[in-house]
Each structure stands twice: as structure tokens, then as C-alpha cells.
Amino acid sequence: MARPPKARDKALAAYCALLGTEGERATTIEAVAAGADISKGGVLYHFPSKEALAEAALEAFREECERDLATMAEAPEGPSRHYVRTSWTSGSDLDTYYTAMVRLAQGSWQPAIDALEWIHEAWLRLIREEVGDRHAAEAIMLIGEGLYHHSSMPGEWSRGTFARSLKQLLEQVDRLKA
Numbered sequence: 001m002a003r004p005p006k007a008r009d010k011a012l013a014a015y016c017a018l019l020g021t022e023g024e025r026a027t028t029i030e031a032v033a034a035g036a037d038i039s040k041g042g043v044l045y046h047f048p049s050k051e052a053l054a055e056a057a058l059e060a061f062r063e064e065c066e067r068d069l070a071t072m073a074e075a076p077e078g079p080s081r082h083y084v085r086t087s088w089t090s091g092s093d094l095d096t097y098y099t100a101m102v103r104l105a106q107g108s109w110q111p112a113i114d115a116l117e118w119i120h121e122a123w124l125r126l127i128r129e130e131v132g133d134r135h136a137a138e139a140i141m142l143i144g145e146g147l148y149h150h151s152s153m154p155g156e157w158s159r160g161t162f163a164r165s166l167k168q169l170l171e172q173v174d175r176l177k178a
Contacts, residue, residue: 007045007046008046008047011032011036011043011046011047012047012053012056012057013036014031014034015032015056015100017035017096019099019100019103019104020103023103024107027050032053054104054109054111055111057097058101058115060093061097061100061101064094064097065094072126073126078130079126079127080130080137081170081174083126083127083140084147084170085170088148088151089151090151101116102116120141123141124137124141127140130177131176136176143172146162150162
């Protein structure tokens with residue numbers, strides 16, 4: 001039987017969810033407490049400031065990225081196909097933390113900007129090592145980024161349209177790899 005999330009985990013999850021839906025300005029300690037269904041004091045016990053929440057989200061993001069990079073590097077289908085195929089997935093822990101970092105970067109928080117630069121370079125490096133051509137690797141990343149963008153759009157149009165094309169997009173990845 002799974003144990004219920006601890007207050008710290010609930011506060012961090014609420015913080016990241018609020019960043020994703022409401023943005024940085026609306027993500028106050030009070031809003032985090034309400035979203036986590038814990039007291040403001042409970043949030044402050046674990047995170048004495050919004051900066052501490054941001055730093056915890058950054059640490060969790062880096063941990064998820066390290067796991068993702070290891071999985072991508074070892075994927076039997078290769079890093080390129082793995083990247084594009086999994087770019088369609090939203091709602092994962094990596095997606096939650098990635099969205100939080102994007103929102104913090106939009107607020108000019110330099111550690112988030114640096115973390116996003118780091119992960120994009122790391123993904124590109126793995127793809128480029130497989131493909132051997134920087135521009136083909138960039139095209140593959142842009143296919144994945146486009147899928148990610150459309151997977152996060154409200155409604156079914158984007159998901160339905162591109163879901164029907166995923167097989168062909170993966171075939172295009174294979175052509176770019178060649």
C-alpha cells in the first residue's frame with residue numbers, strides 16, 4: 001500500500017502545478033499551501049521562502065533529467081526515436097518540472113534558464129552522437145519540440161492531428177538519421 005505524500009512532497013507538487021497553470025506571480029506561499037491542502041506554516045517549515053521552493057523544483061528537475069538522459073541513451077530504438085516518441089507524453093514528473101522551469105525562466109530566474117539550456121544541450125548531444133549531423137539532430141529535436149507543444153494544447157485538435165502522424169514522423173526521424 002502506497003504511503004500518502006508527505007507535506008514537503010505535497011507542497012513541492014502544488015508549487016510546480018501552480019507555476020504551470022497560474023505562473024510565477026500567482027504562485028504564493030499561501031496558494032501553495034491551499035493547493036497542497038496544508039497550512040502555510042507547514043509549507044514554511046519545509047520551504048522558508050519561494051526561492052527555497054524554486055531551488056527544490058530545480059533539484060527535482062535535474063534528477064528527472066538525469067533519469068531521462070540515461071533512459072534515452074540506452075533506448076533500444078535509439079535516442080532520436082525515443083526523444084520524438086516521448087515528446088508526445090505530457091503529465092509525467094519530467095513534464096511537470098520542465099514546465100515549472102520554463103515558467104521560472106520566463107520570470108528571468110537564471111538557474112532555471114541555465115537548467116533548460118543544459119537539458120536541451122544534453123538531449124541534442126545524444127541525438128547528434130547517434131545521427132552524426134548537427135542540422136539533422138536539430139531537425140529531430142524540433143520535431144519533438146513541436147509534438148511537445150501540441151500535446152500541451154487544450155482540446156483534441158492538436159493531439160488528434162499529430163497522433164495520426166506519429167508513425168510517419170518517426171519514419172522521418174529514420175530518414176534524418178540516415
